[in-house]
Amino acid sequence: MTKKILIVDDEINIVISMEFLIKQAGYELEIARNGEEALEKVAAFEPDLILLDVMMPKINGFEVCRRVRKNPDWQGIKIIMLTAKGREVEVAKGLALGVDTYIIKPFSTKELMAEIKHILGE
Amino acid sequence: MDRQGLELFLALIGIFIFLLGGILAWLLLPWLSREQLIVAVALAVLLMGGLGFVLSVLYQNYVVGTKRLAEEIGVIMAANPAHRVKPEGLASIKELATSINIFADRFQAVLDNQAVQIEQAQAGMAEERTRLAALMSELTQGVLVCNIEGRILLYNNRAKQLLGQILGSPWADKASGFVGLGRSIFGLIDRNAITHALEDLDYRQEKQNANLVSQFVTTATNGQLIRVHLAPVLTVQQEINGFVLTLEDITRQSRTSNRRDMLLQALTEGVRASLANIRAAIETIEQFPQMESAKLNQLRNIIHEESLTLSSRLNQATAEYATDLKADWQLEEMLDSDLLWAVQRRLEDKLQVKTTVEELEDNLWLKVDSYSIVQAMTYIMRRLKTDFGIEEVCLRLKKSGHLAAFDLAWHNGMIDMDTLWAWQNQSLSTDGEGSSLTLREVA
Known part of the structure; x- marks a missing residue:
């Protein structure tokens, strides 16, 4: 069964590259441009993994993560946080909220794809 | 025993001897003739008178004399160190009085010396206190x-x-x-x-x-x-x-520090985001070189667009940092001749150009950041030399309203205004030294 990934980022330029790479890798993909849309798509799309940015309009990535982790139906969803926020306190906050992997931008796309495969148990 | 007690004691002894003489005369009366008795009484009276006189002389000289000396020593010690004892009485008492006076002289010298030292110490302390107060007020x-x-x-x-x-x-x-x-x-x-x-x-x-x-x-x-x-x-x-x-x-310091922290934070995050977009696009192209041309163009556009964003972010951060530096600008008071000398020395040493200084009218006190002014003039001179071959300049500083005008004059070489405008916005930093400020910001 094809694994499903949701990209949540308001930066269109990173989304374009990520979308291409993830589709090439054979995953089913959805994109959300802000936190609010992300929560709607989590409910509708039921992804296996969320690639989540932090700095977004309306609801930020930390809050999205908190709400996902709070919902018992979504406990199995893996979350990789992709963000330019690299201070220790921010990394610690992300991990405390239940993020599986915290990746600071800029990152290697090859390493990211390897991490996606690893986290999805492939 | 005080003087009164001693006198009473002597009087009692006298009465006792008188009574003893009377009893002795009454006991001897049956054996002595009338004449013998008169002679014995007369001898006894004479003996007693002589004894009293001797005792009185001794008392006056030794007891009263030494007591007087003790009182006078007390006066010298406690009240008046300049007081001296009058040498009188027996030779030994006079000798004692002379010794006391010698001792008093030395004592007074010590006291005078002590007073001078205390006065000097107090003057020193007052001076120190004044100096401390002046220092503290500054x-x-x-x-x-x-x-x-x-x-x-x-x-x-x-x-x-x-x-x-x-x-x-x-x-x-x-x-x-x-x-x-x-x-x-x-x-x-x-x-x-x-x-x-x-x-x-x-x-x-x-x-x-x-x-x-x-x-x-x-x-x-x-x-x-x-x-x-x-x-x-x-x-x-x-x-x-x-x-x-x-x-x-530390309000201002803290505010500046916070502002710089925020500026650095925003710059770091902005640069990271742009670099991530560029890197992802490049790596995607590298991994899939045969992708559709439309997708390839889209990724190329991302690289171009993000490069511009990155430049813009860096320029904005530099400008904000410069504004921040200007907010904390420490200006110093300086005489015009000193500033001219500093600029002249810098131009000649650093750029090997010939400089002349136009004679100054009056002493003009300026409030300037001399380091930035020297940097700015060096920058202009370097551009004049490298871009236009100008090797000789005249420096002139004169009052212009409440400001001062610093002129850099040269012959044989016209420079258009566009070039000068362009110089204004460039950083003064050259050869790894100088500030990140621009000419416009210094001016």
């Missing part, structure tokens, strides 16, 4: 010296000014909350903060830590931040018996 920091109970012993005007701002803070007792000699510091600064700092110093002293200064930050009612340094005043036994508080207004 300090940009507030200084308060307190005893261990927190009573203010010394302070400067800056301290008064800074602590005036703390008035009304939650711990300040408004009734006693002003700076004055003998007032309590705890009416102005939180007692707990000072106690904690003193405990900290005690601990450090126990651990023989050489750095015996503790610090804390307190807030003024108008929101200003005051950094307080507390240093102990130690006794000879190295015990704390007071403390010196140094107060510094």
